[in-house]
Amino acid sequence: MPTGVAIRDVRQQLFDAAERVLLRDGPSALTSRAVTDEAGVAKGVLHRHFADFDAFLAEFVLDRVDRMDSQAAALREAAGTGTVAGNLADALTALFGSVAVAIVALVTFRDELRARLRRTWPAGVPVLTEAVGMIASYLTAERDLGRLAADADVDTLAPTLIGAGHLLFADRQGGPPETEAVRKMVTAVVGGVVREPEAGR
Structure with missing residues (x-):
């Protein structure tokens, strides 16, 4: 998905993707790349909405x-x-x-x-x-x-x-x-x- 395309409720899209990765592959597989790949968005999308990956995970929890x-x-x-x-x-x-x-x-x-x-x-x-x-x-x-x-x-x-x-x-x-x-x-x-x-x- 091009980075310029507006994503509806991107935070929830990323959280839902993180949940799927976590349930399927376990905590060791939960990386920013795995989440953005699962969500079908560009890598930079996560870091535009969260300071870093641990900040993302804290909000997810x-x-x-x-x-x-x-x-x-x-x-x-x-x-x-x-x-x-x-x-x-x-x-x-x-x-x-x-x-x-x-x-x-x-x-x-x-x-x-x-x-x-x-x-x-x-x-x-x-x-x-x-x-x-x-x-x-x-x-x-x-x-x-x-x-x-x-x-x-x-x-x-x-x-x-x-x-x-x-x-x-x-x-x-x-x-x-x-x-x-x-x-x-x-x-x-x-x-x-x-x-x-x-x-x-």
Whole structure:
């Protein structure tokens, strides 16, 4: 594509290309050349919109974190419906079945990217800390509805679910874990505090 041609929403075009490269080839393959080739744009396009490649990657990660807002809203709206274990299993499958696992690997892989993200995200890996907040918000809503024990420790349960979920989905040679494996893990974590019938799901 000629560099003089206006590109509609070039940032999103580049972010989408980066996601495809990351999911297909892993973090080591994510270079500015790979992104611009995947996006079908000239090499200079990326550097006209971002100071350097790590600045691009930091914006890419934060853009993908922002996209989790709709997942978080849907999960909060699910409070009081279905079963707690079913809702959590569905949410974790959607979260880790997306680009989230690959982004964690990317942030771990690139020191400079981590340093950049620290400027606006002082603790943890962005995708994971956002996910913990999403799960904690849902668990709090269920506790308020009486479907979790009044003394359920949401601040411990949420990161436990995210950590265990990440281990289930990360670095797998085959496909994603079976639905039942995710449900089993969720039940092991929250089963002791659930106060609603689990038979309906």
